[in-house]
Amino acid sequence: MNTNGKEFNTKLIHAGAFDDEYGSATVPIYQTSTFKFSSAQNGADCFSGKSDGYIYTRIANPTIRAFEKNIAELENGYDGIATSSGMGAISSVYMALLGAGSHIISSDAVYGPARGVLEQDFSRFTVEASFVNTSNFDSIREALRPNTKVLYIETPANPTMGITDVRACAKFAKANNLILVVDNTFCSPYLQKPLDLGADVVLHSVTKFINGHADLVGGIIVAKDPGIYKKIRHSMVYMGCNMDPTQAFMALRGVKTLAVRVDRAQMNAIQVARFLEAHPKVAWIKYPGLESHPQYELAKTQMSGFGSMMSFGLKGGYEPGRKLMDHVHLALLAVSLGGVETLIQHPASMTHAAVSYEDKLVAGITDDLIRLSVGIEDVNDIINDLKQALETIK
Numbered sequence: 001m002n003t004n005g006k007e008f009n010t011k012l013i014h015a016g017a018f019d020d021e022y023g024s025a026t027v028p029i030y031q032t033s034t035f036k037f038s039s040a041q042n043g044a045d046c047f048s049g050k051s052d053g054y055i056y057t058r059i060a061n062p063t064i065r066a067f068e069k070n071i072a073e074l075e076n077g078y079d080g081i082a083t084s085s086g087m088g089a090i091s092s093v094y095m096a097l098l099g100a101g102s103h104i105i106s107s108d109a110v111y112g113p114a115r116g117v118l119e120q121d122f123s124r125f126t127v128e129a130s131f132v133n134t135s136n137f138d139s140i141r142e143a144l145r146p147n148t149k150v151l152y153i154e155t156p157a158n159p160t161m162g163i164t165d166v167r168a169c170a171k172f173a174k175a176n177n178l179i180l181v182v183d184n185t186f187c188s189p190y191l192q193k194p195l196d197l198g199a200d201v202v203l204h205s206v207t208k209f210i211n212g213h214a215d216l217v218g219g220i221i222v223a224k225d226p227g228i229y230k231k232i233r234h235s236m237v238y239m240g241c242n243m244d245p246t247q248a249f250m251a252l253r254g255v256k257t258l259a260v261r262v263d264r265a266q267m268n269a270i271q272v273a274r275f276l277e278a279h280p281k282v283a284w285i286k287y288p289g290l291e292s293h294p295q296y297e298l299a300k301t302q303m304s305g306f307g308s309m310m311s312f313g314l315k316g317g318y319e320p321g322r323k324l325m326d327h328v329h330l331a332l333l334a335v336s337l338g339g340v341e342t343l344i345q346h347p348a349s350m351t352h353a354a355v356s357y358e359d360k361l362v363a364g365i366t367d368d369l370i371r372l373s374v375g376i377e378d379v380n381d382i383i384n385d386l387k388q389a390l391e392t393i394k
């Protein structure tokens with residue numbers, strides 16, 4: 001369906017969908033690894049690019065293309081590249097945009113493996129990386145080197161909830177010939193559109209809000225420029241990080257309810273955040289929707305809502321935090337985020353275990369930090385669950 005000029009909720013449901021000979025209401029799962037050519041010439045034409053027919057599912061597949069086009073439209077980009085996981089998306093972007101001797105500036109608070117793969121793997125191919133507090137613009141400026149090629153940010157950051165100014169980064173990237181990549185996982189395209197704010201590439205762990213049901217792992221990249229898009233697609237296809245047709249089908253089903261899920265989750269989140277902020281056992285809380293968040297004003301200028309992720313610490317450090325996590329009944333003690341269910345976890349020992357103790361401290365991933373992904377359950381049940389768990393702490 002042509003959704004040009006249509007609004008966001010309409011695009012969620014219809015963008016990328018196509019009509020088939022049966023009049024299917026949803027895009028079916030094309031669970032095939034390969035596609036028949038009509039002739040030897042047609043096969044050659046598909047490979048040379050003269051014909052745009054499907055060839056092989058690692059390269060492209062109708063169900064996967066529908067999902068890629070859907071997210072590309074939601075992000076106002078040129079086109080999308082779906083991947084096996086969020087890390088598949090991140091690795092494909094690194095592989096496409098970095099080379100021997102090049103340098104990337106990244107946030108010190110990024111998802112642990114997005115940092116780990118640079119430090120432990122890309123470093124073996126002489127790629128240099130600086131991890132700085134991208135919420136403080138001066139630290140980005142100071143990290144610039146003659147060989148810097150990419151500025152990579154995650155906002156809000158996982159798990160510190162620090163906000164980075166996307167517009168300022170875009171201006172800086174343009175002035176210094178860098179490609180600005182934004183991991184938009186915590187917001188989803190519903191709450192933040194980095195390409196509209198000036199970024200070149202946006203990516204997501206589809207595993208989170210886009211799919212929203214904690215039942216698949218996936219990733220997506222959307223580029224604004226056709227040249228950058230082609231480079232990243234080449235790396236993804238050659239490394240074989242492609243999404244599978246069934247994954248794409250499920251992600252397409254999940255994305256249709258993105259806005260209603262996120263609306264509901266963030267309505268709950270602000271109430272949970274206010275409850276925690278007022279609780280005597282809570283030492284600190286960071287949620288972009290609280291006036292106490294140091295970048296509340298900046299968040300308002302680039303996010304259309306504050307989302308449902310927050311981090312907090314209890315008085316007395318990690319031990320009471322551990323007790324809290326061991327005594328919640330409704331919230332699942334589990335990593336991942338952005339699903340319909342409330343999840344709680346301890347980044348220092350779980351999602352960010354790959355980052356060294358010193359680097360975690362510099363990034364603000366303190367030992368007492370507990371991360372909460374607020375779900376769409378009834379908010380009183382979420383609050384009561386936290387309340388009774390907090391009461392177990394003496």
Ligand code: LCS
Nearest residue numbers: 085086087111158185205207335336351
């Ligand atoms: N980007 C962000 C911001 C993430 O939070 C994650 C995963 C990824 C990328 C990687 O995506 P994946 O390969 O897992 O689809 N974050 C996780 C987390 O915080 N808990 O478990 C996974």
